[in-house]
Amino acid sequence: MLSSFLKSFSAIPSRKILVHGGGKLATTMAEKLGITQKMIDGRRITDDETLKVVTMVYAGYINKNIVASLQANECNAMGLSGADGNLIPARKRRDSKIDYGFAGDIDSSLIKVQNWKSLISAGIVPVICPITHDGRGQLLNTNADTIAQELAKALGREYNVTLVYVFEKAGVLLDADDDTSVIPSITAGYYQQLKSEQKIFAGMLPKLDNAFNALNNGVKRVIIGKAGQLSGLIEGKSGTMIVNE
Amino acid sequence: MLSSFLKSFSAIPSRKILVHGGGKLATTMAEKLGITQKMIDGRRITDDETLKVVTMVYAGYINKNIVASLQANECNAMGLSGADGNLIPARKRRDSKIDYGFAGDIDSSLIKVQNWKSLISAGIVPVICPITHDGRGQLLNTNADTIAQELAKALGREYNVTLVYVFEKAGVLLDADDDTSVIPSITAGYYQQLKSEQKIFAGMLPKLDNAFNALNNGVKRVIIGKAGQLSGLIEGKSGTMIVNE
Numbered sequence: 193m194l195s196s197f198l199k200s201f202s203a204i205p206s207r208k209i210l211v212h213g214g215g216k217l218a219t220t221m222a223e224k225l226g227i228t229q230k231m232i233d234g235r236r237i238t239d240d241e242t243l244k245v246v247t248m249v250y251a252g253y254i255n256k257n258i259v260a261s262l263q264a265n266e267c268n269a270m271g272l273s274g275a276d277g278n279l280i281p282a283r284k285r286r287d288s289k290i291d292y293g294f295a296g297d298i299d300s301s302l303i304k305v306q307n308w309k310s311l312i313s314a315g316i317v318p319v320i321c322p323i324t325h326d327g328r329g330q331l332l333n334t335n336a337d338t339i340a341q342e343l344a345k346a347l348g349r350e351y352n353v354t355l356v357y358v359f360e361k362a363g364v365l366l367d368a369d370d371d372t373s374v375i376p377s378i379t380a381g382y383y384q385q386l387k388s389e390q391k392i393f394a395g396m397l398p399k400l401d402n403a404f405n406a407l408n409n410g411v412k413r414v415i416i417g418k419a420g421q422l423s424g425l426i427e428g429k430s431g432t433m434i435v436n437e
Numbered sequence: 438m439l440s441s442f443l444k445s446f447s448a449i450p451s452r453k454i455l456v457h458g459g460g461k462l463a464t465t466m467a468e469k470l471g472i473t474q475k476m477i478d479g480r481r482i483t484d485d486e487t488l489k490v491v492t493m494v495y496a497g498y499i500n501k502n503i504v505a506s507l508q509a510n511e512c513n514a515m516g517l518s519g520a521d522g523n524l525i526p527a528r529k530r531r532d533s534k535i536d537y538g539f540a541g542d543i544d545s546s547l548i549k550v551q552n553w554k555s556l557i558s559a560g561i562v563p564v565i566c567p568i569t570h571d572g573r574g575q576l577l578n579t580n581a582d583t584i585a586q587e588l589a590k591a592l593g594r595e596y597n598v599t600l601v602y603v604f605e606k607a608g609v610l611l612d613a614d615d616d617t618s619v620i621p622s623i624t625a626g627y628y629q630q631l632k633s634e635q636k637i638f639a640g641m642l643p644k645l646d647n648a649f650n651a652l653n654n655g656v657k658r659v660i661i662g663k664a665g666q667l668s669g670l671i672e673g674k675s676g677t678m679i680v681n682e
Contacts, residue, residue: 247502249493251497251500251501252498253493253496253497256496259520259570263572268522268523269521269522270521272515273504276504276514276515276517277514278508310559327509329505330505331505
């Protein structure tokens with residue numbers, strides 16, 4: 193499954209970046225190490241021990257195995273975190289109600305595109321794990337979808353960026369349990385209509401809000417769909433295309 | 438200790454690369470996960486589970502924490518394994534007597550200096566963990582000293598390379614228990630004399646053989662000494678300088 197996705201990813205002819213997560217594997221590893229994971233509203237509370245686990249799992253195990261597979265597919269992958277080359281500066285989340293621990297918030301305006309350009313122009317395909325840093329020596333845990341979004345916005349200042357979100361569903365669905373009910377295209381106006389008619393599964397709303405946020409901040413198009421259909425997504429043959437128009 | 442070393446490393450004005458290990462921490466982590474570590478002649482046998490642990494510990498935890506610390510010292514560190522950008526190609530060790538598992542042997546002649554030049558010339562300071570790959574999707578575990586040596590030889594084809602080995606002793610000692618018995622300089626001829634007089638602690642011999650191998654293959658000078666004296670080592674004020682002459 194992952195190996196077929198990585199093969200499709202390698203075949204994409206244009207310049208590209210892969211951002212990956214790994215929450216499930218991190219949870220399994222934390223359990224093996226006897227570290228209790230605390231989640232609030234679906235967000236992991238990153239205490240000291242959890243930060244150690246996610247750094248090992250995301251930046252080590254998952255990232256390097258993806259890189260080795262891409263290299264085997266003749267894709268010149270380079271696995272990096274946001275600390276490496278200061279690619280994604282972050283700051284520790286401050287929240288008056290909840291202590292999220294070592295959670296890193298990021299902002300596209302603070303991402304220096306020049307740091308990315310030197311890699312991209314050298315033909316390197318960055319593979320980014322969701323670990324960032326505060327620039328003062330502290331690693332932080334940042335949501336992978338957020339990294340993809342903020343990075344796409346930052347790179348949109350210099351490049352023609354398509355942001356593709358892949359997950360287990362075939363796209364934005366009218367019926368969450370029916371993969372054939374994919375909405376092929378959603379404009380801002382249509383999104384308002386779908387929301388007012390309550391036709392979209394609530395879990396999709398944050399993803400779509402993020403998609404429009406990206407489109408309103410320099411990203412050319414956003415595509416949402418199934419990991420197993422990557423080439424179809426990019427060709428516009430499957431998934432849901434989000435457009436501002 | 439590590440933080441003071443990283444501060445000294447950041448202060449080195451020339452282009453530089455850091456190669457790190459992490460065997461002790463990997464052993465601790467393997468114990469926590471209930472994975473038995475098998476060592477033969479001081480070499481770790483890298484079975485499937487051990488490879489997972491060393492990938493997490495070396496490429497994840499240690500590598501990213503070093504990078505974050507260097508970044509805090511305004512050193513533009515980028516943490517990489519040998520799989521990233523295909524920086525260090527390796528092949529699985531074949532040994533008719535011992536199955537070392539996923540141990541990777543490397544050869545300086547197979548390291549493409551061009552891949553390194555694009556990073557170095559962009560002002561990036563590579564921080565290398567001892568994980569390599571076979572180019573066919575398999576990660577491998579390679580000794581950090583070996584990586585430093587082969588990399589120094591490869592880069593010696595294009596750069597004026599000084600190879601510095603830091604460890605817990607103040608240099609090559611006439612008396613293994615006396616840090617004041619440092620031999621300031623060892624030439625090839627003097628090395629033969631010291632060996633025939635059995636004046637050097639046996640554990641140092643492989644390190645010195647490696648040092649002369651590097652010198653005979655394009656490395657300008659090799660320095661051995663204490664991590665806490667890094668600036669002194671580079672200035673020739675402490676440690677042992679190995680020279681071919």
